[in-house]
Amino acid sequence: MNMKTLHGFALAGVAVVLLACAPLLISDYWTGVLLGMTGYVTLATAWALFSGPTRYISLATVAFFGVGAYTVAVLNEVMPYPLVLLCAAGIGMIMALMVGLSTLRLAGVYFVIFTFGLAELVRQTVSWWEVNVTYTMGRYIFLPFEGRHIYWQLLALAVVTFLISWAIGRSRFGLALKALGDDETVAAHAGVDVTRIKLLLFVISSTIITLVGAIQAPRWTYIEPSIVFNPTVSFMTLIMALLGGAMRLWGPLVGAVPLFLLFEWLSVSFPDHFSIILGLLFILIVFVMPNGVLAKIDDLRKGGRT
């Protein structure tokens, strides 16, 4: 480990300690804002973990996020909390495996289409299950957490996500990944097991996203499918990761912080027209990158190396 990485780690460590102390000093409202921001930073980083190097655009963020939240809602009264989180992670992992195994060996567009409808499919299936099998629509979560407790958990998850992302970038696995991102055919011929790598990465990324949903679930107190499977979550994660640059470790963070604050303000100021503004903003972001999103990512990669 050279001096530069050491400095980087020291700086990041100080930042994390400062962020962890913040809720003791600031008001509950701002703790809430920090919480939401940390949630989105984690979501965007986890999204970029898979979609950045593989260039498979996943539109299913909220499918996993919602599954995490719903698992907590269903299990919070029957199991101790750590076990509930473990269950949520397990379910997210199995779901990611199923989706990945059936789509990742095919061309990217099949994956996009599949993930596009996945949230709606899971939402309808959960609704059906609740109405016909358990006879409950909507559940309550009673966990003794305040905003700052949830915030600390999310912060820990964010740190873990960054560490995973950093470690993958430096490992042999990361090297294979770079080859795969540059040219999939060449990578396959060089002995990289393309499908296995994509699958593994998708599972890691999706499990983290599921956990973000699970940890944030107590914030709502009352949960029903239409609340936790809100497509805006997928959309916002995608914009944030793209704006910051999905190929760089800090890219999603750079995109998530300003956009989260902007969205927070927009959703309060223009509650009825939020999704119109969001859509226009998104189109603008895709356009402002003059040579296309992929080329922009390439530029960032070249810039990051020198």
Add this chain to the structure above:
Amino acid sequence: MLEHVVNGLVLGGTYALVAMGLTIQYGIARIMNLGFGDMIIAACFATYVLFTTFAINPLVALLILVPAGYVVSDLIYRILMKPLVARAPDEGALEVDSILVTFGLLFVIQGVLLALFGGGYASYSFLNTPVNVLGTVVAGNRLLALVLSLAIGGAMVVILFRTRWGMVLRAVALAPKSAPLFGIDTDRAARTAFAIGGAMAATGGVVLSMFQTFTATAGVVFTMKALIVVILGGKGSVPGAIVAGLLLGLVETFVAAYVDPGLTLAAVYAVFLVLLLVRPNGLFGKA
């Protein structure tokens, strides 16, 4: 039993119609349009307003909305898609860009519809008279929807396969790089294809609104189903889209009738999954 077959064909006919529009957009203009379903829903609401406020018959609305769908899609192509096509270094980059931009478009259209009409279910009653078909009773509007789908879909097939205009479009779909060598303006062909797709989305919306309830947020589901039909039939294959659309409509109606109406989307997904595993290039696709 027969009742479900008829209803399945009605639904499937509409799916085939809209999927034809999507497959033309994707096959010829090379644009994967995720906002397609929201254009369908926009047409549903437009028909609704024309019928309830101005007392305009949906059949007349068709004459207004189909050209409108053509013009609007033509404008969307000129403003949003053209710069993307111009700057994309290869087909893969265009695919990613178009997916992203139309994903943004989806939220814009949906946001406008929500602001105008709210999130509730909407429907109107048109031609709701029972008609006797082969011993089962079918609502007149459904029968009309089936006839319209078949007529318009059939006309589209004739145009694509029997006219010079259609041949130009098919040439661009088949060999986008060689088509200009034969004096074909590929850019214009792509724009026309995208606009035809929009016109067919509008047609589908008008037809659908005659017999189904709809909400402002239902666009995603329609895009999804149209995409599945396109893939099921083979990308860019019009006959494939028709067969697959009818098949999907039948599957959905039978699942709704014999299993549970809440599981139709799950059934659609199951069909999609099986197909991806068995025939990734679609029923009519080439490897």
